Amino acid sequence: MSERIKVLKTYKIFIDGKFPRTESGRYYQLKSKDIPYANVCLSSKKDLRNAVVAARKAFLPWAEKTAYNRSQILYRIAEMLESRKTQFIDELTIQGFSKKDASKELDQSIDRIIYFAGWADKINQVFGAVNPVASSHYNFTLFEPMGVIGVLSSDESPLLGLVSSIIPVIVSGNSCVVIASEKYPLSSISFAEVISNSDVPSGVINILTGTKKELASPISSHMDINALGLFSQKIDKQIFINATENLKRISSFNDIQIYSDDFDSPYIIKKFMESKTTWHPVEVDFTKTNNY
Amino acid sequence: MSSTIQPLEFNGNWELSPSLESTDHLSLKNQYGLFINGNFVKPLSKKFFPTINPSNESTIAMIAEAEEKDVNLAVKSARVAYDGHWSKMPNKERAKYIYRIARMIQEKSKELSVIETLDGGKPIRESRDIDIPLAAAHFFYYAGWADKLKYAFPIANPKPVGVAGQIIPWNFPLMMAAWKIAPALATGNTLVLKPAESTSLTALKLAEIIQEADLPPGVVNIITGPGTTGNLMVNHRKIDKIAFTGSTAVGKSIMKNIAGSNKKSTMELGGKAANIVFEDAPLDQAVEGVINGIYFNQGHVCCAGSRLFIQESIYDLFIRKLKDRMQSLILGNPLDKNTDIGAINSHNQLRSINKYIDIGKKEGAEIFQLNCEIPSKGYWCAPTLFTNVSQSHAIAREEIFGPVLAVQTFRTTNEVINKANNTPYGLSAGVWTDKGSKVFNLTSKLNAGVVWANTYNKFDPTSPFGGYKESGHGREGGLHGLEAYLNLS
Incomplete structure (x- = not known):
């Protein structure tokens, strides 16, 4: 009696809504007790550049969608993830998680997506303002997305870290290029499959696997990236220096924050937004009107 | 100037072939009970009244008429649900229930639009493109607020009011139900809603959706009947808040009834x-x-x-x-x-x-x-x-x-x-x-x-709506619409 041979999954990267292999052809191997279980793309600088081009192209159409629409699309990601929970839990256990921890990681991730999805059409209601200037002007301040955000994802949290570094960034209309956890890359590529089934337009989220050692430097010096979200630990000082070249905004987070309920906060979203103030004249009428 | 302007002649060019929406996909019952404590129940009054299609005067279904004992049951079930679990449920879990309702309205939007048009007489184009999508959007928007209230009212320790009594008009039946129910649930209240006598059907279909969404029993109760049913709600001692949309005359009479009591109110009037x-x-x-x-x-x-x-x-x-x-x-x-x-x-x-x-x-x-x-x-x-x-x-x-x-x-x-x-x-x-x-x-x-x-009659869940002077008080929609269902300190 012959045993059925399992089909193994090829993990590829996620650029512009497609799943190419790295252009460099390189890989690194994940092992469990010395037995290899996946070959993962070792993305190159060129992959990163391609991803930024895709993200830039996707940015405006995504930002110009109504907040309600973005909100529904993010909610759809949560729906898709909920329906594929088992796959993710299995994958996390292969990577060394206990079943219980894996299941918790999933629940927290799904709930976090829903939490942030709800902010799309609320962020400006909480932080926007009409400013009572002392001249005859209608003056208001609104928050807008920054553009393309470079994300170094958490090294230790395979799914919650990934979700926490993507959803708050894109909910306001940014697009992003994400460098996945080097240690736990499988969930990030499976998550890309969820995204590609969730009505998220191509290029809004791009996910690369590989080493931060190789990719952190080009992502920090890329001139078409507007801001960095550093969810990874031990970032080299040179990265911050590189980022000053086009004055990238930088926000850093650690794993303790990611695993805390306090991470559910609109201030995370606001870190990846700019405020814009508009002045508009109000017609002045010097004759008296009877208001009541 | 006017003498040089010629009237337009259309020569019958505006005539279009009929394009009727089908009705064979509807699931309608001949008779509807009251939705109390998660179930459709026969009214203790044993009374029913017909709901009419105003475009041809035919009877679509028989609707239960709630009298005093029925109103008491509905309020009691809302009170028990409030004290028992709904007010204590984690905010993010409450949110998920409301999202479910939003999604199910979207899934059933075609059926709901056709019923809205049959029961109320409004053009299918309007119920299809405005009433029903806005109702779904309202639930979706307020679902998101359920776990974010502390940002809407910082340091004010927002707490639900308790049991809300909600009375809505016949002009936008499902949309008005959404405007009332969504913010009340998001803020942790339970409620009794009464649709207008002539347009109960979509509210009862919404009750079916709420059942299907597995909302805990008693959180939403939907009772039907004429103005006298509404009056019983207004005067009910166990209702903490009245939300009314309707005429200024009725609004004033409600305000007279609750004057001097601790009942909160929002009035969307004429x-x-x-x-x-x-x-x-x-x-x-x-x-x-x-x-x-x-x-x-x-x-x-x-x-x-x-x-x-x-x-x-x-x-x-x-x-x-x-x-x-x-x-x-x-x-x-x-x-x-x-x-x-x-x-x-x-x-x-x-x-x-x-x-x-x-x-x-x-x-x-x-x-x-x-x-x-x-x-x-x-x-x-x-x-x-x-x-x-x-x-x-x-x-x-x-x-x-x-x-x-x-x-x-x-x-x-x-x-x-x-x-x-x-x-x-x-x-x-x-x-x-x-x-x-x-x-x-x-x-x-x-x-x-x-x-x-440079626009008119625009509505959006994020945008507050409500009047000055005798058009009523309180706002529905947007961040401001939450306040009507909260006690702030």
């Missing part, structure tokens, strides 16, 4: 909105806006732009364009996708509108109506426009709640501001001008809770 067209306005857009402002939903809209103010210099031209556009409106079967003007919601309402049209003529205003065939069965009123109207005319002062527009003129900005504000109402207003600075001058001076500039 209106007599000014729609103001300046000479520098984009005229064709303004014509569309004026038409939409008054004839949308047969004028059964509390914020309808029922008083039109035209700047004198463009009066002749604008009236001509308006009349031409009116002649292109299609009145007829509400299920026809080409229909612009559906049926009047009820026989009573038709009588009331006709009474005003007679008064308008008697008071000396000049009438113009859409020249169209009126179906032999059902309740119908051709879109109507009155010129030669003055401020003192009843048709310029009182809410008609039908497709009747009263036209006046003005010369200066100050004059039109005074005229527009010279009303006990203050729900909404419209301004048409190409000058942004004029818009903001007007919006700051008009006494209305909503001012539309």
Whole structure:
């Protein structure tokens, strides 16, 4: 009696809504007790550049969608993830998680997506303002997305870290290029499959696997990236220096924050937004009107 | 100027082939009970009344009439659900229930639109494109607020009010139910909702959705009946808050009933909105806006732009364009996708509108109506426009709640501001001008809770809605709509 041979999954990267292999052809191997279980793309600088081009192209159409629409699309990601929970839990256990921890990681991730999805059409209601200037002007301040955000994802949290570094960034209309956890890359590529089934337009989220050692430097010096979200630990000082070249905004987070309920906060979203103030004249009428 | 303007001749080019929405996919029962504690139950009153299709006067279904014992049961079930679990449930879990309702409304939107049109008489185009999508959007928007209240009211320790009694009108049945239920649930209240007597069906379909969404029993109770049922809710000691949308007269009587009690209230009442067209306005857009402002939903809209103010210099031209556009409106079967003007919601309402049209003529205003065939069965009123109207005319002062527009003129900005504000109402207003600075001058001076500039009758879950003065108090929609269902410290 012959045993059925399992089909193994090829993990590829996620650029512009497609799943190419790295252009460099390189890989690194994940092992469990010395037995290899996946070959993962070792993305190159060129992959990163391609991803930024895709993200830039996707940015405006995504930002110009109504907040309600973005909100529904993010909610759809949560729906898709909920329906594929088992796959993710299995994958996390292969990577060394206990079943219980894996299941918790999933629940927290799904709930976090829903939490942030709800902010799309609320962020400006909480932080926007009409400013009572002392001249005859209608003056208001609104928050807008920054553009393309470079994300170094958490090294230790395979799914919650990934979700926490993507959803708050894109909910306001940014697009992003994400460098996945080097240690736990499988969930990030499976998550890309969820995204590609969730009505998220191509290029809004791009996910690369590989080493931060190789990719952190080009992502920090890329001139078409507007801001960095550093969810990874031990970032080299040179990265911050590189980022000053086009004055990238930088926000850093650690794993303790990611695993805390306090991470559910609109201030995370606001870190990846700019405020814009508009002045508009109000017609002045010097004759008296009877208001009541 | 007017002598050089030729009337448009359409030569029958506006006639379109019928395009009827199908009804074979509907799942409707012959008889509906009351939705109490998660189940449909027979009314203890043992009474039922028919709900009528106003476009052909046929009975669609029998609806239960809730009397005192039924109201008590509904309130008790809401109270038990509130004290037992709903007020203690983690916010993010409450949110997920509300998201479910939003999604299910989207899934069933076709069925809900057709039922809304059958039961209320509004054109299918409107229920399909406006009522039902907005109802779903409302649930979706407020679902997101459930776990974010501390950001809406920082340091104010937002707490639910308790059991809300909600009474809604017949002009936007499901949408009004959504406007009431969604924010109440998001803020942790339980509720008893009563739809209007003539339009209970979509609220009862919503009850089925709530059942399907597995919302804990008693959180939402939907009871049906006439005004007397509503009155029992208003006077019920175990209801903490009354949310009412309807006429100013009923609103005042509710306020009298609860005066001096601890009941909180929000009142969305009548209106007599000014729609103001300046000479520098984009005229064709303004014509569309004026038409939409008054004839949308047969004028059964509390914020309808029922008083039109035209700047004198463009009066002749604008009236001509308006009349031409009116002649292109299609009145007829509400299920026809080409229909612009559906049926009047009820026989009573038709009588009331006709009474005003007679008064308008008697008071000396000049009438113009859409020249169209009126179906032999059902309740119908051709879109109507009155010129030669003055401020003192009843048709310029009182809410008609039908497709009747009263036209006046003005010369200066100050004059039109005074005229527009010279009303006990203050729900909404419209301004048409190409000058942004004029818009903001007007919006700051008009006494209305909503001012539309170069648009009209726009609604969005994120945008607060509600009136000044005798148009009521409190706001629904947006961040501000949460406050009506919260105690803040």
